[in-house]
Amino acid sequence: MLLVLDNIWNRLSANRDRHIPTWIYCDEIHVLFSNDYCLNFFQGLYKRARKYGGVLTGITQNVMDLLRNEACCTMLANSEFLLLLKQSPSDSLKLQEVLHFTESEIFYCRNTGSGEGLLVLGGKDKIPFYDKFPADTQLYKSMSTSFSETQAVMKKTS
Numbered sequence: 708m709l710l711v712l713d714n715i716w717n718r719l720s721a722n723r724d725r726h727i728p729t730w731i732y733c734d735e736i737h738v739l740f741s742n743d744y745c746l747n748f749f750q751g752l753y754k755r756a757r758k759y760g761g762v763l764t765g766i767t768q769n770v771m772d773l774l775r776n777e778a779c780c781t782m783l784a785n786s787e788f789l790l791l792l793k794q795s796p797s798d799s800l801k802l803q804e805v806l807h808f809t810e811s812e813i814f815y816c817r818n819t820g821s822g823e824g825l826l827v828l829g830g831k832d833k834i835p836f837y838d839k840f841p842a843d844t845q846l847y848k849s850m851s852t853s854f855s856e857t858q859a860v861m862k863k864t865s
Contacts, residue, residue, distance in 0.1 A: 723759040736765035737772035789827035793819040
């Protein structure tokens with residue numbers, strides 16, 4: 708893990724020197740945040756990445772794993788862009804507290820279906836979204852994250 712984290716920082720630094728923006732995507736980021744060293748690294752990276760031309764994106768399915776930690780809450784509350792999909796009632800209550808959502812704003816994180824949620828831009832603007840693509844289109848097949856649907860597509864192409 709130390710080698711991976713060091714490589715991320717070195718790549719970001721090298722790209723900054725060449726004036727190349729760097730997007731860093733961390734899926735299942737809650738796993739990394741369960742380790743104190745990784746959490747401290749990402750907290751520092753979060754504070755410095757933008758100055759180096761970096762965009763740090765953390766992805767997790769259960770936001771409560773992040774909301775248990777004060778450092779994670781601070782990073783979440785200071786994020787410029789959030790895409791929030793359906794949250795459990797307990798998660799949405801904590802999100803409402805950390806992000807200062809009104810009851811009508813948090814509604815779009817509680818009572819949603821697939822393809823629905825809330826965009827938060829600049830920490831201030833909150834935009835509900837509802838995207839229903841016809842399932843028989845190539846765009847839908849490219850975007851679907853449903854395991855059963857992606858397996859069906861893979862079987863047809865193999």
